[in-house]
Amino acid sequence: MVASEREKEYYGKQVIVASREGDCSIFRLEDSTGCAILTRYEVFPGITLIYNDVHMQEISVEETGKFHQIFEINHCREGRIEFETIKGEYIYVKKGDMAINTKAGLKNYSYFPICHYHGVTIEIDLSAAQECLPEIMKDIKIRLSDIKDRFCTKEQCFVFREKEQFEHLFSELYCVPEKIRREYYKIKIIEILLFLSVVDAEHECMQNKYYNKNQVALTKEIRNYMVTHLDEKITIDELSQRYHISATNLKKHFREVYGNSVYAYLKEYRIHSAAELLRNTDMEISKIAGMTGYDNASKFAQSFKSIIGINPNEYRKGV
Secondary structure, three states, X not given: OOOOHHHHHHHOOOOEEEXXXXXXXXXXXXXXXXXXXXEEEEEEOOEEEEEEEEEOOEEEOOOHHHHOOEEEEEEEEEEEEEEEEOOOOEEEXXXXXXXXXXXXXXXXEEEOOOOOEEEEEEEEEHHHHHHXXXXXXXXXXXXXXXXXXXXXXXXXXXXXXXXXXXXXXXXXXXXXXXXXXXXXXXXXXXXHHHHHOOOOXXXXXXXXXXXXXXXXXXXXXXXXXXXXXXXXXXXXXXXXXXXXXXXXXXXXXXXXXXXXXXXXXXXXXXXXXXXXXXXXXXXXXXXXHHHOOOOOHHHHHHHHHHHHOOOHHHHHHHO
């Protein structure tokens, strides 16, 4: 099914409509790095709820400046997402975090450092929502423009770091019975908006941390070098010398961007690359082990089981 021009502006020119029924549309994006499924529900006029199931590196869209009346509330359930502000600063949203931003305040892409992201987005189009606010929102004095102005005045991405109270707000959204879905979404969105109308923004803002463009670019370059040389034994000291950065800063910046240590990230990447080869080729396991940086079959099997849960032989048979 072909997406509308506005949907292509929202999700990129390559988006396709997997299905559309009533108030629910399911969109699919795919490239060489993987795919993403976005399930969108129209809850109120101008207010939508989107479930994001992402297993790709990046989603690029049309220039977002035209969407100056739209702001988003994002909750990360799993994985990691990078946003770049129009000022060229980077901020990362990890598991349990909640982020608020205007579409116009961010660059026109979302980057997923570990190609894995699950979460929900509440998208609010002020031009449509303000005119059609449900009576219940008016009664409890929820003003959408006030919420936007409190968190988005500097055109930055405002992140609430993981807290139990934020997790409570969103956790029920991931297990809603189909029979009460429509009504429950309405109640839950009102609850989240009511919470944001009274939360202490100034205190939470102190926990935000933005990163320099050059620092992020160098960290990504280091990561790309590592994953294209999986069969080599690469040390942090070697990377430090190659990229003219101290070992301390390399380890620090890598964890800030990718949410894990250099070696832990590389181990997971190697094992998932090996799993893909086990699924899609008939190569011998010993050869796959060597291609992904293991010269010892027993160490490879041990590492594989620690991440996948079963040994390579069992995994291939199961596939």
